[in-house]
Amino acid sequence: MRMARVLVVGDEVPDIETGLRELLEVADLVVTSGGLGPTHDDRTVEAVAAVAGVPLRMDEAILGRITAWTDAYAARSGTDPVRYATGNRKQAHIPEGAEVLGLAGTAPGLVLALGEKRVVVLPGVPSELRRLFEDAPGHPLLAGLFDGTHERDRWVTRTYGISESRVADLFAEAGGDAPGIETSICARNYEIEIDVRADPQRADAAAALVERLRALLGDHVFATGEQPLAAMVLELARRRGVRIATAESCTGGMVAAELTSVAGSSDVVAGGAVTYSDQLKIALLGVPEQLLARHGAVSAEVAEAMAAGARQRLGAEVAVAVTGIAGPGGGSDEKPVGLVHLHVASPWGGEGARTQWPGGRADVRLRATVAALHMLREHLGADSRHFGA
Amino acid sequence: MRMARVLVVGDEVPDIETGLRELLEVADLVVTSGGLGPTHDDRTVEAVAAVAGVPLRMDEAILGRITAWTDAYAARSGTDPVRYATGNRKQAHIPEGAEVLGLAGTAPGLVLALGEKRVVVLPGVPSELRRLFEDAPGHPLLAGLFDGTHERDRWVTRTYGISESRVADLFAEAGGDAPGIETSICARNYEIEIDVRADPQRADAAAALVERLRALLGDHVFATGEQPLAAMVLELARRRGVRIATAESCTGGMVAAELTSVAGSSDVVAGGAVTYSDQLKIALLGVPEQLLARHGAVSAEVAEAMAAGARQRLGAEVAVAVTGIAGPGGGSDEKPVGLVHLHVASPWGGEGARTQWPGGRADVRLRATVAALHMLREHLGADSRHFGA
Numbered sequence: 001m002r003m004a005r006v007l008v009v010g011d012e013v014p015d016i017e018t019g020l021r022e023l024l025e026v027a028d029l030v031v032t033s034g035g036l037g038p039t040h041d042d043r044t045v046e047a048v049a050a051v052a053g054v055p056l057r058m059d060e061a062i063l064g065r066i067t068a069w070t071d072a073y074a075a076r077s078g079t080d081p082v083r084y085a086t087g088n089r090k091q092a093h094i095p096e097g098a099e100v101l102g103l104a105g106t107a108p109g110l111v112l113a114l115g116e117k118r119v120v121v122l123p124g125v126p127s128e129l130r131r132l133f134e135d136a137p138g139h140p141l142l143a144g145l146f147d148g149t150h151e152r153d154r155w156v157t158r159t160y161g162i163s164e165s166r167v168a169d170l171f172a173e174a175g176g177d178a179p180g181i182e183t184s185i186c187a188r189n190y191e192i193e194i195d196v197r198a199d200p201q202r203a204d205a206a207a208a209l210v211e212r213l214r215a216l217l218g219d220h221v222f223a224t225g226e227q228p229l230a231a232m233v234l235e236l237a238r239r240r241g242v243r244i245a246t247a248e249s250c251t252g253g254m255v256a257a258e259l260t261s262v263a264g265s266s267d268v269v270a271g272g273a274v275t276y277s278d279q280l281k282i283a284l285l286g287v288p289e290q291l292l293a294r295h296g297a298v299s300a301e302v303a304e305a306m307a308a309g310a311r312q313r314l315g316a317e318v319a320v321a322v323t324g325i326a327g328p329g330g331g332s333d334e335k336p337v338g339l340v341h342l343h344v345a346s347p348w349g350g351e352g353a354r355t356q357w358p359g360g361r362a363d364v365r366l367r368a369t370v371a372a373l374h375m376l377r378e379h380l381g382a383d384s385r386h387f388g389a
Numbered sequence: 390m391r392m393a394r395v396l397v398v399g400d401e402v403p404d405i406e407t408g409l410r411e412l413l414e415v416a417d418l419v420v421t422s423g424g425l426g427p428t429h430d431d432r433t434v435e436a437v438a439a440v441a442g443v444p445l446r447m448d449e450a451i452l453g454r455i456t457a458w459t460d461a462y463a464a465r466s467g468t469d470p471v472r473y474a475t476g477n478r479k480q481a482h483i484p485e486g487a488e489v490l491g492l493a494g495t496a497p498g499l500v501l502a503l504g505e506k507r508v509v510v511l512p513g514v515p516s517e518l519r520r521l522f523e524d525a526p527g528h529p530l531l532a533g534l535f536d537g538t539h540e541r542d543r544w545v546t547r548t549y550g551i552s553e554s555r556v557a558d559l560f561a562e563a564g565g566d567a568p569g570i571e572t573s574i575c576a577r578n579y580e581i582e583i584d585v586r587a588d589p590q591r592a593d594a595a596a597a598l599v600e601r602l603r604a605l606l607g608d609h610v611f612a613t614g615e616q617p618l619a620a621m622v623l624e625l626a627r628r629r630g631v632r633i634a635t636a637e638s639c640t641g642g643m644v645a646a647e648l649t650s651v652a653g654s655s656d657v658v659a660g661g662a663v664t665y666s667d668q669l670k671i672a673l674l675g676v677p678e679q680l681l682a683r684h685g686a687v688s689a690e691v692a693e694a695m696a697a698g699a700r701q702r703l704g705a706e707v708a709v710a711v712t713g714i715a716g717p718g719g720g721s722d723e724k725p726v727g728l729v730h731l732h733v734a735s736p737w738g739g740e741g742a743r744t745q746w747p748g749g750r751a752d753v754r755l756r757a758t759v760a761a762l763h764m765l766r767e768h769l770g771a772d773s774r775h776f777g778a
Binding site (some may be wrong): 363 | 392394396397400404427465468477542553558565573574600637640650661665717719742751754
């Protein structure tokens with residue numbers, strides 16, 4: 001199975017109809033997302049029925065399930081259940097011949113056969129879309145479609161601290177693509193992901209290419225799977241039996257938020273301090289006032305003191321500190337917008353980094369967040385004998 | 390000017406070519422995004438040249454500008470500038486007749502005339518795409534396209550704490566759409582945005598519809614513009630002359646990160662504490678140990694104590710606290726996953742809220758973040774005479 005294309009159209013039925021017809025010409029399976037809500041501008045089901053040439057009919061069983069959902073919601077929220085009746089009736093209308101994959105709140109996911117082709121109708125809310133989509137291949141109307149497909153072999157290589165140009169050069173040096181092998185090199189969240197896919201009969205050649213490439217990339221390779229960076233950091237901390245704390249200025253809590261986005265992070269993440277003001281750097285993290293006066297809040301010295309304070313005050317063995325100028329204001333000739341100091345401290349040593357990035361406020365903050373996580377990963381992954389401790 | 394459609398295609402030149410040809414049939418202006426990088430799998434420019442029926446040629450002036458950029462980058466990062474030569478030459482090849490809109494890093498944005506139609510080629514990195522796109526209408530090749538378009542009048546109404554179904558009912562009650570008036574009702578970040586657009590000659594009718602709708606929605610309307618919620622909160626705090634602190638458990642820094650995402654937030658945001666563990670709730674926020682023992686960390690009492698502690702320890706007049714069970718683990722019959730307690734405290738009073746949400750970890754955390762910001766907004770916006778202070 002190969003993704004042919006993704007098409008986004010407007011809310012009007014003719015736009016949706018035209019889009020569906022075009023996609024059905026190039027694909028065996030068309031999956032729609034969104035436009036299933038209770039409001040008048042959610043028109044996907046109407047358009048699917050028009051393309052199928054069938055009427056919409058009220059499905060009493062579905063109406064019952066939707067009404068049960070809104071009754072429970074009304075009881076929880078203390079609202080009048082009658083309020084939802086009109087929306088429920090709208091959402092219980094489905095194309096004749098369509099089968100229900102499941103309910104996402106009050107929205108039924110649907111599957112419909114159009115000759116040999118299939119249309120799957122899913123809600124737009126990402127988590128609900130994912131849940132219904134994961135169940136879809138088990139549906140009798142869809143099972144045949146997924147049966148005949150072969151999965152291509154795939155190798156993921158993720159690098160940090162090396163430019164996309166340089167990765168491309170090394171990829172060419174490693175041999176580059178060949179028939180039956182297809183590679184994409186993609187920059188995302190300031191890492192470069194190299195994704196090699198191969199037909200099964202070309203798996204050996206692809207594996208050899210990947211091995212040559214990884215050797216050339218060396219220490220820049222930090223992952224060969226899709227585990228999120230924050231989850232890697234937590235796993236390394238768990239293995240070492242240490243807890244992590246954060247001390248953030250310009251990232252304003254983003255590093256802590258990223259670490260705690262991982263389920264089960266509470267056994268490793270002690271907590272964090274967001275110290276935007278100098279007063280809080282002093283009060284919460286014990287940064288010496290004279291250090292702030294001498295070097296300024298955005299300095300290697302203050303980053304180090306923040307990390308040391310976080311270790312001590314937040315009860316963690318390992319701490320990462322970030323202080324910088326995210327902009328657009330606050331920059332100077334000496335300390336321009338985009339300047340960020342980071343520091344990681346642990347029982348086995350400490351490391352600082354000074355970085356200077358281009359881009360706007362959101363870019364600098366995201367980049368500093370990613371850099372802080374990579375510093376934690378490297379520090380936690382490093383052999384402790386490399387450090388003075 | 391109306392957006393006809395958005396099409397996403399694969400990285401192969403034939404896919405891009407087919408897509409471009411189809412779009413040029415339905416639109417006067419086609420804007421591409423992405424595929425301009427230095428690597429071999431960035432093939433947009435090649436496909437555009439094929440569709441235009443012109444060869445690629447090396448643009449020496451552009452090569453000079455790109456090389457200046459990579460030379461500066463190499464100097465900053467201490468790498469060998471020769472590394473970038475291959476990528477630079479690739480990126481300096483542009484379709485004959487194309488004009489350069491500007492550089493995004495090493496990637497030239499382009500504009501090309503195909504008869505009366507125009508193709509604009511932009512990079513995929515959102516901030517760089519935006520920058521080049523904003524300059525585009527000034528280009529001589531594009532000026533004509535934008536001249537003849539009329540802007541439709543538009544009314545934005547954002548609500549919180551009311552279901553999409555109920556909004557749809559009230560919209561129908563207010564009169565609903567009419568010829569020349571088009572409305573979309575969209576749920577995003579747990580708010581419902583009602584977007585009414587009208588042709589200029591229908592502006593009066595649309596304004597009357599919006600007025601009726603807003604009257605029916607009452608206090609659920611919190612904004613009639615597109616200012617981000619966090620920016621609204623900061624502006625309200627600024628008007629009152631107060632500073633804000635955050636005390637977060639399950640949201641792990643997301644509330645602080647959202648508040649500090651706004652430029653200039655440092656005059657209002659004092660800072661925040663991410664207290665994942667009970668020990669930190671005690672140490673950083675002064676939550677009484679017996680309160681935690683008696684009520685548990687996820688309780689109205691602890692939320693209130695966290696907010697009080699944040700006000701006192703973080704030097705802010707106003708604090709918001711969030712403690713909850715984001716899941717997937719950690720739930721019980723009495724305190725299930727999705728249970729979140731919030732509390733806002735200020736010199737003019739305090740307010741708590743107990744909420745119970747469905748959804749996964751990311752949903753619960755985002756929803757709690759949004760709820761905390763709305764509590765701040767309501768508390769800061771409320772007349773202080775309503776409170777006991």
